[in-house]
Amino acid sequence: MTELQSALLLRRQLTELNKNPVEGFSAGLIDGNDLYRWEVLIIGPPDTLYEGGVFKAHLTFPKDYPLRPPEMKFITEIWHPNVDKNGDVCISILHEPGEDKYGYEKPEERWLPIHTVETIMISVISMLADPNGDSPANVDAAKEWREDRNGEFKRKVARCVRRSQETAFE
Known part of the structure; x- marks a missing residue:
């Protein structure tokens, strides 16, 4: 995959998402x-603790995309076990393709070139x-999620949701 092919694929995916937005x-x-x-705005899913949140994140694609996955980083503060x-x-979907040296993930759970921005999102x-x-x-968020989901975990997520609403369109 050349850099030109990679750029064309990303342009096509962006055009498609703008033409046919995904909820x-x-x-x-x-x-x-x-x-x-890329910058993405994620709306907290309904019927979750994140409902009502507007979370900003960045996707950084490697030049050999889609052979390798992008990196994703939340810019908006978020309290979640799977976000450091x-x-x-x-x-898993954002982990390099192939075998997991720790044995937690099957190769098919990891990055595959068939994935798109839509499947990532x-x-x-x-x-969420x-x-x-x-x-x-x-680890701290995971511990709270397991042991105090309706207490401290829920309070921290609610604080993040409120802040995300305040800063969403800055």
Whole structure:
């Protein structure tokens, strides 16, 4: 896959998402000319603790996309077991393709070149609705999610949702 082919694929995916928006998120370029850096706005899924939130994240694509996955980082503060304290998203679909050296994930759960921005975002929205506490990126959030879901975890998420609403369109 050449860089030109990669850029054309990203342009096509962006055009498609703008023409046929997918419920739950919107996407655009951070800098109008750089197809490898996207900003996404994720709407907290209904009937979850994140409902009503408007979370901003960045997707950074490698030049050999789709052979390798993009990196995703929340810019808006979010308290979640699968998002580390720096905002980096840790889910299988964004892990390098192939065997998992730790044995947690099957190769088919990891990055595959058939994935698109849409499939990534659907996975992230699903992650918000149903965290994976078995392989946390934020151990403190995972512990609270398991032990005090309706107490401290819920309070921290509610604070993040409120802040996200205040800063969504800055």
